[in-house]
Amino acid sequence: MTQNGESVIRVSGLKKYYGDVKAVDGVDFEVGRGEVFGMLGPNGAGKTTTIEVLEGLRPPDSGTVEVLGLDICKKADAIKQRIGVQLQSVSLYPRLTVTELLDLFGSFFAHHVPTKQLIDMVDLGERANARSMNLSGGQQQRLSIALALVNDPELVFLDEPTTGLDPQARRSLWEIVKGLQSRGKSVMLTTHYMEEAAELCDRVAIMDHGHILEMGTVPDLIGRHFKERAVSFDSVATLPLERMSKLAGVTRVAQEDGQTVLYSKDVPATIGGLLAAADEISIDPRNLGIRQATLEDVFLDLTGRALRD
């Protein structure tokens, strides 16, 4: 499953319930050394619970969880020395500066990276003496990643590192994650942004209702679900879906964000048919477009809903 066979994470049969809520309900996966592994899913899918079990923050109800070859239930302290953790939307001691926080967290570990180097790595040089409460959202997130790297970890966990950031801040974070990978770190991240998973991850797992629905590289997943390309246009009530599904080349029809999506093996024939059908009732399909199927389409296909809701 991985390039050289060595796994930094090995999870099998993991379950974690909160009362009646089956937050994680039987999950199996492995992450190889040097890999960037993404866990994709809507809020409440069980991504954060899974990652927090791996970080040693919550005990699993059942299943085995090995991180860096060690059992999380028995060797949590040894594991914590060697992993980096960034939690979802955590705020830090608000009145300490960037430098003070990095120095402080460094002192928690047996070995740590010089603070200056960390600050450069996440490009916070100009804000080194700013209190964390005064940083922008993107800067706080970069600080939070720097804090995850103080101990030069082999494996880094990033829980929704870009949620709530503007596109520019998100791109700058992506660069940092790519930098980690190029330095040989293994990364496990969760996200609900498809393009983020597609951009960063070697492999993704799609998670919903506590289960992993699909797992693989992004092209694999798309290829597994779609041989077709997608023809989309703004939905029109007078073009019934059954009629659309009978157009030449169409294999599947879906509704997504007010658009009708026709997955087609023969795009020219499908578009010809669509335009003819539209012409009969004298309408002009708006925002007509053709694209490759994406992870978004895979998710829609697997769960019957768009990821963003």
Add this chain to the structure above:
Amino acid sequence: MNTLMRLTVANIRSLVRDRAALFWTIFFPIMFVFLFGWIFGGNADARIAVGFVDMDNTPISNTIKSALSGPDVPITLQVGSLEDEKAAMQRGDVAAIIVVPKGLGDAAITVKSGGHASVALQLYLDPSKQSTNQVVQAVAAGISNNFNLGLAGGSVVLSVDQQSLSSTNINNVAYLVPSILAMALMQLGVFAALPLVQQREKGILKRIGATPLPRWMLVASNILLRLLVAVVNTVLIVGIGVVFFNVKITGNVALAAGFVFLGSGAFLSLGFALASFLKTEEQATGVVQVVQMPMMFLSGIFFPFDFLPDFLRTIARLMPLTYLGDALRQTMVNSTQVAPLAVDAAVLAGWLVVCLAIAARSFRWE
């Protein structure tokens, strides 16, 4: 150790940079010392107008009158009949009345010739004027002492008989300084719940939980910070009492210091225990007030324990602040006791152990 020191320094920085927290932990108690110091300390230079009624009218009673008129006595006499002086006190022209009863001269003669006799100076006081009353009482007691000494080598001829006021009169600055210190230590401990709840709510505790830092260090650094602030509070409050309000620390300083730490520890564990059950910062702010307000008012801090009606006294007997205040007053200014020091120590230690056990069982890191 290095890690513990860094964590403690981080806590100190967080406190010092948080103006609101700094105000409540350091400056609020100091404000109380000044405020109550000025209210109850009075103005030492002001002379108090006192009515003087001489019912004896002998050379002996005249001696007393001239003694009371001396330049070192901080009162000015206004001589008149008892009725006139009572009316003057009603109007507020005099703050108190001293009455020399008939028979003082005769009593003095009897004693001089070897017999036994005694008479009492009568004081009319206004219960609402505490600090004034203390001055008048002190003056009257001084006069009668001198009189007795001069007359008969100590046998009591003249005593002071106080009218119209209960004998409780300790509400002065010397009483207040240890009391305010006790209040400050109580608040320091109980308010420790707030940053803990805040750090948990914001996920800071959880984030630290994902590092190898042992949790006891997090707790220890919190305790170190609070004990440090307790020392700062003690030095400032007692220092201001001594420098600005002439409070004399007459008790056992080492024992007082011991109670400062024991009390801080007890209230800190109460704070930890509270933080175990409180989920949000808003909730914590409210509950902490509900806990600290009644203690502040019922524990003999601002008025003596004996003033309380029985049912409130029973409640106050359950409150740890009652015992810390009592212990600090006893050990710092030799005040009269609510309970023996050993009982104070036992009650505080009991609260410390019970609250710590509750916190250890119930505290949640997220």
